[in-house]
Amino acid sequence: MSDSQFGNETAVPIRKSKVLQRNRDPKLGLKVTLGFIVALIFISPIIWMLFVSIKPNGFSTTEPLEWFLPPYTFYNYVDIMFGSxxxxxxxxxxxxxxxxxxxxxxxxxxxxxxxxxxxxxxxxxxxxxxxxxxxxxxxxxxxxxxxxxxxxxxxxxxxxxxxxxxxxxxxxxxxxxxxxxxxxxxxxxxxxxxxxxxxxxxxxxxxxxxxxxxxxxxxxxxxxxxxxxxxxxxxxxxxxxxxxxxxxxxxxxxxxxxxxxxxxxxxxxxxxxxxxxxxxxxxxxxxxxxxxxx
Amino acid sequence: MREWEWTSLLPILYFNKEVSNVRKNNALWGLIFLTPQLLGLIIFAIIPLISALVLSFMEWDGFGERSFVGLENFIYQFSSSDFWKATYNTILYTVLTVPIGLMISLLLAIALNKIKGKEIYRLFYFMPVVTSSVSIGVIWMWILNGDLGILNQALAMIGIVGPDWLTNTNLVMISIAMLSIWWQLGYNMVIFLAGLQGISKTYYEAAEIDGASKFQQFRNITLPMLSPTTFFVAIMAIIGSFQVFDQAFVMTNGGPGKASYTMVYHIYDNAFVDFRFGESSAAAMILFVVILIFTLVQFKLQKRWVHYEE
Incomplete structure (x- = not known):
């Protein structure tokens, strides 16, 4: 009984110090950035869809980045909302x-x-x-x-x-x-x-x-x-x-x-x-x- | 647990008379409460199932007379190359999506479980789930387009010549499986996250003190404690993947040729394109029996490998 109590008392400070260490992790910023980039790539098909939706009608390109660049237009939205x-x-x-x-x-x-x-x-x-x-x-x-x-x-x-x-x-x-x-x-x-x-x-x-x-x-x-x-x-x-x-x-x-x-x-x-x-x-x-x- | 159940019986034994009254009312009220669900199930699931069974022994073009043909429809299916193509594609899809999809979503859930701001990440990964299969199909159809698709354009930027994702007969089913994993990932991940949060931290603390490595903790704590969740996710994923249809229908029309022709596609085609309703029902019954066997076997195996915390 007393043994386990003793064990507990020592276990808690060890864990706490570890948590504190993790918070001061110098790589934390890197990890967050990396996680964010992965999540962004994951969701990119939906982002791409949104960008294409505001491109001029008939737009097409062979440059992948151009999908995301202006010119933008909301005419398609008007067209589809009222024309369909x-x-x-x-x-x-x-x-x-x-x-x-x-x-x-x-x-x-x-x-x-x-x-x-x-x-x-x-x-x-x-x-x-x-x-x-x-x-x-x-x-x-x-x-x-x-x-x-x-x-x-x-x-x-x-x-x-x-x-x-x-x-x-x-x-x-x-x-x-x-x-x-x-x-x-x-x-x-x-x-x-x-x-x-x-x-x-x-x-x-x-x-x-x-x-x-x-x-x-x-x-x-x-x-x-x-x-x-x-x-x-x-x-x-x-x-x-x-x-x-x-x-x-x-x-x-x-x-x-x-x-x-x-x-x-x-x-x-x-x-x-x-x-x-x-x-x-x-x-x-x-x-x-x-x-x-x- | 057992003790609690036993004591809860005491009032029933004691108030014998009231209980018998309660019982009488129960039958009537039980019926009232159950009727809508029972009716719905009988009309829209049981009757169609029995009709499909009856129809699978009939010849019918949807308009004229129905005539009994015995096992002919089943013989037709088992000797039809389209049926086997559909079976092969459906199994391939299941084998690709279920284990890989489950593994990725589990690893992602573990990675997100301890990260700060996991709510935001969860938001990202869950978003495709609420987008309809048809939307997903249309988006990916354009992304995976061999010449104009943004994926191959991006690959070209780093010097890779991308394949014809959807027009290559060997690749099309893998492409569909890939985007389906992407589509359902967030859903499985959220269920895994819930399962992970249900595991008491004390196990990990104890393991840490004993010097167990991260992998040992995963192998001996996370996996067994998570097995009921994994079981649930796996069953739902398998049943769902046996019924894959929308993506192939929207993106490739089952093609090129029959390269992305699935079981439900075959059932649909037989009935609503060829007007062979008997043959179609035979295929439907085969699919039903396969899913039934699968579910029953899984339920049987569940006892062996699923660990329930008591």
Whole structure:
């Protein structure tokens, strides 16, 4: 006992002095600069996209540095914003992603709550059923999904983009492991006191799962925002395109030019990147809290 | 842990009557809470899966009659060179992206874990993740362009003649894998960072005192403690990479020839280009079974190599 205490006392000063030494690291400046350069190179495709987007239409060069030098013009932005449906597509992407996220959070948390906190027959069976759902690759069932959506009148509608995406088995599994941490005593005493399940759900259990909810919300939002194949197949009208479906249109129309597709890309990416810069802390925190530890 | 569970049973044993009431309500409420999720899953996942299974034994052009053809669609796939090309490309993509992508993102996470201002770096590395696969595809299509692309222009500056990244049949899949690693790196890195922060510093302090080298610390503390995270990231990455499609579709149309033709591309082509819905469903079922086997094997192996902290 006294031995270990002694060990601790000596260990602490040693560590402290090491930390102090590291802070006075003469190479620190170099390391930071190097790290920054690597990060900049990593992100250079996106920087390049932004620079090309403000180049005069039809610009092309063989000098790599000239991509980043003036002349600049914002005419492409004006041209694309008013000459195409890109704002409409941006709006479609946004509305689909927001509704998909909200509905996913609602129905997965309801299901996870039932599985985690209630006792009834076939519960484990249903949970295994959800686990199986996790293993069905969306892309593999896309043809019959098209048939199902057609028979429900969902082809070429917002609902058709949203509804097939909201029953996320992964969401249920993550939330269940979170809800499992709510002490059973709290739940049982609340029920015995006559607290209804809905009240229990949104007053006690849901607030405790905020980090998991924000993580699933972010996964779902990014997933919906990036979703390509399903919107590509199920949407016919140009006015209902989402951004990923609409963007290649610029590529095809202006196959020789760099500038137009990059401007369209920039218009599509800038809102997400800004949203990301604003919510970065929550996003990372959300992902970190997902209860990956199992 | 066990003790806590046991005591939590006490009120149930004691208030036997209330519990039976609770139970009755439970079944009804359970159903109400579960219904939306169950309906969604059944309508948009289970029914399509069963339909795909049924359709894989049928001949159907999307409009006319469906007729039962037994195993013919599977025989067609297994003897089709396109099917094997797609399988090969998909496996190549998985083998390239998953181990390399995981390794780079883990090393990056370790490097960033102790650096000052890691929030700013994290911002940089995560940015591609929020950009859509189609945008990424369009950007890289131009960057990797053999003659006009900025990458080859930059390589020329230092005297290297860059290859035709996207038009060389041997290179195109590697190029697509490369940019996909770049695209998803930040996502895996953030999950690894979270895992690293979950490891108590006392382990490293103890190891330091015992004179363990940085590599020994990595090998004996970081890796085992991080194994649940690695497991999660690996599973998601593998399942995702088996379904690669967008990048190839946007950038190369599966070409040149069939050089970047993937499994999902094959399923898509069979159905929506050739109108062979039966054959397409057979390929889809094969993909499903492969992913299923993979997931089950991984879950089985998880017990052997994943270390959970108790």
């Amino acid at each position: 449906l890109i704002f409409r597509w941006l709006f479609n992407s946004l509305i689909v992603a927001v509704i998909t996220t909200a509905l996913t959070l609602l129905i997965t948390s309801l299901a996870a709550f039932a599985i985690s906190q209630m006792k009834f027959r076939f519960k484990n069976f249903i949970f295994i059923f959800f686990l199986l759902g996790l293993m069905i690759p969306g892309e593999a069932t896309i043809i019959p999904l098209y048939e199902v959506a057609k028979s429900l009148g969902l082809i070429d509608t917002y609902a058709g983009l949203i509804l097939p995406m909201i029953a996320s088995p992964l969401g249920v599994i993550i939330l269940k492991s979170f809800f499992d941490n709510v002490p059973k005593e709290v739940v049982e005493s609340a029920i015995i006191d006559g607290c209804s399940y809905f009240k229990l759900f949104y007053k006690i259990v849901l607030p405790l799962a905020k980090p998991a909810l924000s993580a699933i919300g972010i996964f779902t939002f990014i997933g919906s925002w990036n979703n390509f194949l399903w919107p590509y197949l199920s949407i016919m009208s140009e006015t209902l395109y989402t951004l990923p479906v609409g963007l290649p249109v610029f590529n095809a129309t202006y196959s020789q030019a760099y500038v137009q597709p990059m401007t369209a890309n920039a218009i599509a990416s800038i809102p997400v990147i800004i949203a990301f810069l604003i919510f970065e802390k929550q996003i990372v925190k959300g992902i970190s809290f997902t209860g990956i530890k199992g």
